[in-house]
Amino acid sequence: QLQLQESGPGLVKPSETLSLTCTVSGDSISSSSYYWGWIRQPPGKGLEWIGNIYYKGNTYYSPSLKSRLIISVDTSKNQFHLKLTSVTAADTAVYYCARENGDYASDYWGQGTLVTVSS
Amino acid sequence: QSALTQPPSASGSPGQSVTISCTGTNSDVGAYKFVSWYQQHPGKAPKLLIYEVSTRPSGVPDRFSGSKSGNTASLTVSGLQAEDEADYYCSSYAGSNILLFGGGTKLTVL
Numbered sequence: 001q002l003q004l005q006e007s008g009p010g011l012v013k014p015s016e017t018l019s020l021t022c023t024v025s026g027d028s029i030s031s032s033s034y035y036w037g038w039i040r041q042p043p044g045k046g047l048e049w050i051g052n053i054y055y056k057g058n059t060y061y062s063p064s065l066k067s068r069l070i071i072s073v074d075t076s077k078n079q080f081h082l083k084l085t086s087v088t089a090a091d092t093a094v095y096y097c098a099r100e101n102g103d104y105a106s107d108y109w110g111q112g113t114l115v116t117v118s119s
Numbered sequence: 120q121s122a123l124t125q126p127p128s129a130s131g132s133p134g135q136s137v138t139i140s141c142t143g144t145n146s147d148v149g150a151y152k153f154v155s156w157y158q159q160h161p162g163k164a165p166k167l168l169i170y171e172v173s174t175r176p177s178g179v180p181d182r183f184s185g186s187k188s189g190n191t192a193s194l195t196v197s198g199l200q201a202e203d204e205a206d207y208y209c210s211s212y213a214g215s216n217i218l219l220f221g222g223g224t225k226l227t228v229l
Contacts, residue, residue: 105170
């Protein structure tokens with residue numbers, strides 16, 4: 001059974017960099033059929049697609065976050081990573097990692113991790 | 120790109136049917152067959168209900184169905200049950216490997 005687990009600091013100071021890791025178990029991240037993505041949800045609000053990555057390193061980012069965003073992959077550890085720079089309070093959210101199938105749908109999700117941006 | 124438009128709330132009584140709409144543009148919903156629907160219970164991760172407009176993943180009850188007409192996609196929940204009370208989100212491919220989500224609809228089972 002495929003499982004995804006987010007990890008990283010729950011508190012980040014304004015202007016600093018938010019860094020999260022998603023560890024995939026139960027399948028290889030190098031599967032040719034899938035992209036691996038990040039989605040976030042501010043408290044009490046809706047979902048926002050952040051971006052995704054293919055195991056070969058191809059990345060696609062939300063235009064609104066592109067200038068501050070880096071998504072990378074480590075196939076040796078079956079992990080992919082999110083870095084969001086120059087964070088503000090508006091970046092406070094539950095961050096989910098997910099597997100995207102070939103139809104642009106996220107069929108497996110991590111449980112999510114709350115990241116708060118505050119001094 | 121802007122978020123897709125969903126009604127903030129919807130409701131129905133047990134056994135009834137409810138339809139939730141998701142309106143986009145001819146650059147996203149209207150242009151591609153890649154519309155998905157998710158169910159999210161409080162404090163939980165979203166769950167994929169429908170992909171490719173009307174396809175249900177294995178294990179999703181056939182009470183959930185999806186359709187699309189022009190720039191508007193719809194999710195219909197038939198035979199409403201108490202456990203269907205949740206937030207529902209649509210998403211659509213918008214070209215250039217970009218995905219958009221709707222603002223979400225809170226479904227209340229009366």
